[in-house]
Amino acid sequence: MSAARFPLAELPETEPREKGRLLFAGPVDFVKGVVAMSGLPPADRVEVCFAGRSNVGKSSLINALTGRKTLARASNTPGRTQEINFFALGDQRYMVDLPGYGYAEAPLAVVEKWQALLRSYLQGRQTLRRAFVLVDMRHGVKAVDQEILSLLDKSAVTFQVVLTKADKVNAATREETIAQVQASLTKHPAAYPEIVVTSSEKGEGVETLRAIIATLV
Numbered sequence: 001m002s003a004a005r006f007p008l009a010e011l012p013e014t015e016p017r018e019k020g021r022l023l024f025a026g027p028v029d030f031v032k033g034v035v036a037m038s039g040l041p042p043a044d045r046v047e048v049c050f051a052g053r054s055n056v057g058k059s060s061l062i063n064a065l066t067g068r069k070t071l072a073r074a075s076n077t078p079g080r081t082q083e084i085n086f087f088a089l090g091d092q093r094y095m096v097d098l099p100g101y102g103y104a105e106a107p108l109a110v111v112e113k114w115q116a117l118l119r120s121y122l123q124g125r126q127t128l129r130r131a132f133v134l135v136d137m138r139h140g141v142k143a144v145d146q147e148i149l150s151l152l153d154k155s156a157v158t159f160q161v162v163l164t165k166a167d168k169v170n171a172a173t174r175e176e177t178i179a180q181v182q183a184s185l186t187k188h189p190a191a192y193p194e195i196v197v198t199s200s201e202k203g204e205g206v207e208t209l210r211a212i213i214a215t216l217v
Contacts, residue, residue, distance in 0.1 A: 007061030033083040054100035057164040076169030160192040
């Protein structure tokens with residue numbers, strides 16, 4: 001699979017954009033934080049999850065998508081999110097915030113527990129339609145990202161890379177990072193053939209991502 005197979009997502013047509021707007025303009029509620037598979041809510045709706053290195057901007061992006069500044073708590077402390085957090089988009093979707101990975105400062109036993117929970121969730125959740133893997137535009141795909149991408153391949157979970165913090169780099173760095181990510185994705189059979197570029201601060205890519213989530217079946 002060539003890098004050309006991973007173009008940047010364009011702004012969707014009017015209908016899917018409107019579906020996305022309506023979905024995220026409706027009720028968005030925190031359901032629960034899960035620390036074991038036994039605590040998962042019923043698998044009764046389409047589900048998407050967000051994964052990413054610690055401090056990749058995951059909480060900020062979730063807040064930007066929902067238009068709620070404190071729905072997902074942002075933190076400068078690596079590994080602060082220690083559970084799988086479920087948010088309900090009305091009664092249509094679950095949006096799931098996975099524990100950040102690459103948390104070198106967390107105790108080894110905690111890291112191993114998170115990793116085991118993450119593996120179990122990805123391999124066992126039948127209603128999970130897509131994983132959005134967040135990658136920092138300033139750094140591209142790192143070795144720790146490759147680990148989660150390989151896990152998604154093994155779990156047969158379709159994943160889509162979402163580049164974050166696009167406003168933090170110049171045009172040259174942006175092009176370099178996109179090319180690096182495209183090349184990395186050619187090695188992953190579960191990769192969805194489109195990349196979403198986002199900036200939580202500027203709102204870039206937010207409409208596109210909302211439309212993608214709203215139109216998954």
